[in-house]
Amino acid sequence: MKYVVVSGGVISGIGKGVLASSTGMLLKTLGLKVTSIKIDPYMNIDAGTMSPLEHGECFVLNDGGETDLDLGNYERYLGVTLTKDHNITTGKIYSHVIARERKGDYLGKTVQIVPHLTNAIQDWIERVSRIPVDDTGLEPDVCIIELGGTVGDIESAPFVEALRQFQFRVGKENFALIHVSLVPVIHGEQKTKPTQAAIKDLRSLGLIPDMIACRCSEELEKSTIEKVAMFCHVGPEQVVNVHDVNSTYHVPLLLLKQKMIDYLHARLQLESIALTTEDIQRGAELLNKWKAMTGNFDASMETVKIALVGKYTHLKDSYLSVIKALEHSSMKVRRKLEIMWVEATDLEPEAQEAEKSKFHEAWEKVSTADGILVPGGFGIRGTEGMILAARWARENKIPFLGICLGLQIATIEFSRDILGMKKGNSTEFVENLAEEDQVVVYMPEIDKEKMGGTMRLGLRPTYFQEDSEWSKIKKLYGNASSVEERHRHRYEINPKLIKDLEENGLVFVGKDETNNRCEIFELKNHPYFVATQYHPEYTSKVLDPSKPFLGLVAASANILDDVLEGQFEFGSHGAEF
Structure with a gap:
């Protein structure tokens, strides 16, 4: 199983869900089976009792799970059917750990954030990532994990620590991190300092980004990409320019154009996953349909x-x-x-x-x-x-x-x-x-x-x-x-x-x-x-x-x-x- 984590910095609502969904869709065009997990750091068990004016839409799944709206993005883009367990909240994890403690599963140990809570998060991810989500009934090849909120928030700290540990549990060749950051344009100048600060915070928590997706209202200048790469200790090919486009449906093609999928293919050694001719053909058909659909939108x-x-x-x-x-x-x-x-x-x-x-x-x-x-x-x-x-x-x-x-x-x-x-x-x-x-x-x-x-x-x-x-x-x-x-x-x-x-x-x-x-x-x-x-x-x-x-x-x-x-x-x- 390969894992791609999408995190965010600088501000919330930066577009992690669309980037996660688009990345998953592009991996599907290779013929891979893709699933997705959303981590929400709020204490609610689920989104069912949250006001839509505060949190946005409550999305409902086949099994009756009331979840974050990003799971809707995953289902729409990936053509999969997720379960309520594909949405992890702080409330769910704490309830799970406390229930185990009450049963005596920890054998009298003092139950702590590390290792008990962080282990529970990792176990949850591994278990849920293997649930079949499409009509093949087969275990997925890749799991996209979106970490909600902003890295550095106190609410997300246990999940960040769990993911830091998780990269070693599954191995470097099975774990990649994409960090979405903001490059604001001030008086016509593209500012990279917020992204530099966000990456510094991320690294201090033990997570090293494999790709940096820079959100910007306009296309990034070459000098801006080079500056982000130099000060964030990555190569220019690892900086992805996610500028404003006609619709979010164009984002997968924007990422494809910048060869994001080529980098992930090499980084995660995706050639090790055995694919049938039918898998490859189905992926190619998906990409062709997507290109035609965006063409319909523009026309x-x-x-x-x-x-x-x-x-x-x-x-x-x-x-x-x-x-x-x-x-x-x-x-x-x-x-x-x-x-x-x-x-x-x-x-x-x-x-x-x-x-x-x-x-x-x-x-x-x-x-x-x-x-x-x-x-x-x-x-x-x-x-x-x-x-x-x-x-x-x-x-x-x-x-x-x-x-x-x-x-x-x-x-x-x-x-x-x-x-x-x-x-x-x-x-x-x-x-x-x-x-x-x-x-x-x-x-x-x-x-x-x-x-x-x-x-x-x-x-x-x-x-x-x-x-x-x-x-x-x-x-x-x-x-x-x-x-x-x-x-x-x-x-x-x-x-x-x-x-x-x-x-x-x-x-x-x-x-x-x-x-x-x-x-x-x-x-x-x-x-x-x-x-x-x-x-x-x-x-x-x-x-x-x-x-x-x-x-x-x-x-x-x-x-x-x-x-x-x-x-x-x-x-x-x-x-x-």
């Missing part, structure tokens, strides 16, 4: 405008998987994507009285958008604005996609306007809501006391109902009888209302295995009015876009029929993937 001319009506729009990372699923879909149909961010509260009548400019700006975006998307979320704030957006899409035949909360919102709107339930609402939003007004209810099996890990989580099946041949969403899924998608919710549509809703045109074309829980609805006689209780964005891949999102983007671009006819399949005349 896109016509714009499709999607209004994203949400409640966490002040931090775009709160909807990272949604953004990526929209990007994947727009690239496939060769359209330039414009996301029009709409804070849901700005659509509500109260906003007109408080701030007229925001109110009018929000409604201008909704009314001029080609399509409308209402994503997931929790709590009552902004829900009335979302309801108004859903009504606008339904009445004006604007393509619409609702996800999780979006499905519940659109059903509430339909119940109020079409079924006459003027006070219809969700029991999440209104305490002691009268039974006759309950459109959305708490799922009976969910624990109401504990918050963490108690939702309906992970990969679950949805079965398309009989007489749903007309359904656009079913056709997008290739007329499959069932699909498996990832869930994260506590509330559901009131089963008592299903009959009335369907008789009035809101058809639940997809239900769970009990045939009672609603998973997908679709409105008849509408260009595209679809909502899912699950989160399809979690399984969208760069080269295989999520079907509900693809439907929204295609319908918004007036090419849904072309997509359904297969004109934009990979390798067809419509697209050049």
Whole structure:
């Protein structure tokens, strides 16, 4: 097993996740099987109870693990399926060590950070790195390990020490370190001092970088690369210039151009890994598809405008998987994507009285958008604005996609306007809501006391109902009888209302295995009015876009029929993937 560690210095949020994912993707183009682990130094057990406005999106895995958003990057770029154990947090590690201490596993020893905690971290990495993550079912060849936070932070100290020890446990030829640093441009001059300081700190902790990835707003000058190399004790070929590009999907090609993969091939002695002709061919095909996909991105001319009506729009990372699923879909149909961010509260009548400019700006975006998307979320704030957006899409035949909360919102709107339930609402939003007004209810099996890990989580099946041949969403899924998608919710549509809703045109074309829980609805006689209780964005891949999102983007671009006819399949005349 080969290990590539990606760490960061100078500032957080420097792009370690994209660089780690891009490095893994390039290793896959060699025919290697690649897996990934994310280390998060926070004390939380997982990301499930963290505010999206503080931490960004909570990403959900097949096994129900609620993890850091970077695991979404790994799955999208690498085309793998990770587990909750691929996300290591300080909370998980301490809980693991304390549980062992309580069982007496340490035989009366004084339990310490070194060696007990650091050994537990190393054991965890070795165990998880060998878990098969693709359809081959084989053990991976390479594991990418991203160390979250910034080297030097007190929170990450045990993990840095564990990795220092780990390089000797696995051997020099099996361990490489890429350190991502910042080269700011001040008054037109590229400054290397922050990177020099970051590398000095890294070396003082016992970790020697094999490559330094310099993030910069512009392409690095040759003199800057030489200066970083000289003062950081590496060769110029070990300094990688990661400047701003059109999209993050161009980063793998940027790294490829600088022969990063050639250096890692020699440094890790990758020729020692036996590969079949099929492995090599599959890797070459992946690279060709990726190049064609980025070409599609650059060649896109016509714009499709999607209004994203949400409640966490002040931090775009709160909807990272949604953004990526929209990007994947727009690239496939060769359209330039414009996301029009709409804070849901700005659509509500109260906003007109408080701030007229925001109110009018929000409604201008909704009314001029080609399509409308209402994503997931929790709590009552902004829900009335979302309801108004859903009504606008339904009445004006604007393509619409609702996800999780979006499905519940659109059903509430339909119940109020079409079924006459003027006070219809969700029991999440209104305490002691009268039974006759309950459109959305708490799922009976969910624990109401504990918050963490108690939702309906992970990969679950949805079965398309009989007489749903007309359904656009079913056709997008290739007329499959069932699909498996990832869930994260506590509330559901009131089963008592299903009959009335369907008789009035809101058809639940997809239900769970009990045939009672609603998973997908679709409105008849509408260009595209679809909502899912699950989160399809979690399984969208760069080269295989999520079907509900693809439907929204295609319908918004007036090419849904072309997509359904297969004109934009990979390798067809419509697209050049």
